[in-house]
Amino acid sequence: xxxxxxxxxxxxxxxxxxxxxxxxxxxxxxxxxxxxxxxxxxxxxxxxxxxxxxxxxxxxxxxxxxxxxxxxxxxxxxxxxxxxxxxxxxxxxxxxxxxxxxxxxxxxxxxxxxxxxxxxxxxxxxxxxxxxxxxxxxxxxxxxxxxxxxxxxxxxxxxxxxxxxxxxxxxxxxxxxxxxxxxxxxxxxxxxxxxxxxxxxxxxxxxxxxxxxxxxxxxxxxxxxxxxxxxxxxxxxxxxxxxxxxxxxxxxxxxxxxxxxxxxxxxxxxxxxxxxxxxxxxxxxxxxxxxxxxxxxxxxxxxxxxxxxxxxxxxxxxxxxx
Amino acid sequence: xxxxxxxxxxxxxxxxxxxxxxxxxxxxxxxxxxxxxxxxxxxxxxxxxxxxxxxxxxxxxxxxxxxxxxxxxxxxxxxxxxxxxxxxxxxxxxxxxxxxxxxxxxxxx
Numbered sequence: 001x002x003x004x005x006x007x008x009x010x011x012x013x014x015x016x017x018x019x020x021x022x023x024x025x026x027x028x029x030x031x032x033x034x035x036x037x038x039x040x041x042x043x044x045x046x047x048x049x050x051x052x053x054x055x056x057x058x059x060x061x062x063x064x065x066x067x068x069x070x071x072x073x074x075x076x077x078x079x080x081x082x083x084x085x086x087x088x089x090x091x092x093x094x095x096x097x098x099x100x101x102x103x104x105x106x107x108x109x110x111x112x113x114x115x116x117x118x119x120x121x122x123x124x125x126x127x128x129x130x131x132x133x134x135x136x137x138x139x140x141x142x143x144x145x146x147x148x149x150x151x152x153x154x155x156x157x158x159x160x161x162x163x164x165x166x167x168x169x170x171x172x173x174x175x176x177x178x179x180x181x182x183x184x185x186x187x188x189x190x191x192x193x194x195x196x197x198x199x200x201x202x203x204x205x206x207x208x209x210x211x212x213x214x215x216x217x218x219x220x221x222x223x224x225x226x227x228x229x230x231x232x233x234x235x236x237x238x239x240x241x242x243x244x245x246x247x248x249x250x251x252x253x254x255x256x257x258x259x260x261x262x263x264x265x266x267x268x269x270x271x272x273x274x275x276x277x278x279x280x281x282x283x284x285x286x287x288x289x290x291x292x293x294x295x296x297x298x299x300x301x302x303x304x305x306x307x308x309x310x311x312x313x314x315x316x317x318x319x320x321x322x
Numbered sequence: 323x324x325x326x327x328x329x330x331x332x333x334x335x336x337x338x339x340x341x342x343x344x345x346x347x348x349x350x351x352x353x354x355x356x357x358x359x360x361x362x363x364x365x366x367x368x369x370x371x372x373x374x375x376x377x378x379x380x381x382x383x384x385x386x387x388x389x390x391x392x393x394x395x396x397x398x399x400x401x402x403x404x405x406x407x408x409x410x411x412x413x414x415x416x417x418x419x420x421x422x423x424x425x426x427x428x429x430x431x
Binding site: 029030035036046155178179180181189194209212218223224230266288 | 325326327328329330333340341373374376377381384385388389390399403411415418419422423
């Protein structure tokens, strides 16, 4: 069982006043709140900060914590406190005294779990608790989807584990399989909601919902730009110079594309209606031209390039001399 | 396993309160601040929202309680967070395109 130093978590002295504690919490919360932070372990870090603040900004809880902290520094293990005469507030102590549970859990057992700072803000915003008492948990999971599958409504099978409690209150997990319709035009990061497919309620009540967070699997050829697709097309220098007819892959099959003569590297050609589906219609496919030079592998090729160099009389850096 | 489940697109006012566990008064306040808006219905009992409203409401409640941000300012915070997210995505997409453009440079050499 690890002792958690709440003062250390907030980076304040144990003698800090309420204002200092509040300022420290605000500063750290803005840095690590999972909704605003991109830190790798923001969620965990914020939990520690919130837990510390929960205790330290309440004078009664803080006094009790200080007492325990002091007792601990004198070599008194608070885990044994239940054996002490006259101890009244820690009746739940046994249930949290397992080796792998940390001090904060222990502390919760003293103050009661209902005092834990609630990240959904439910304490400050009373109300639907009664109704929600019997509602199962909402579940959220990532769902990888291929770009091709977003063009039309597609049905896919999904398997996931669903947590539920038995009559003894023990937690179990059961595998569940669903056939889900992916609506055409879903985008990366979009959440789709499957009503009533979340965890069952404990006892009587309605199921929670299942949220699927769409993750578009990166395509080996196409990049996404809004609802348009980008394809980088490698061309030989002579194809760009003389023009060419190319067979081009799209998400919905191959098409023929004419490359105009005198094309330049980096130029974009637009193919209407070959992008991703969107609520307002269909996006376009943009083809970015990329001139790739062949290796000079023999004398013939070298001579041809030399001949071109002499004949073309071309200075690619002509603008620099102005 | 022949049943096909279709995602829910709309959520009623009552469902929004239950799913997010936020009181009706706060949801109405969020509507008044234009943080979420009903796509159908004239009064709360008829209101229908897009399902994304559930996530917005939850996020707004977390920002309000954890970071002590006023309801009046939450709209601005959410807009800025969305904008950052969009810029990050766009930046990622442009980097990816640039990689494709440069990595093929070496082919044929």
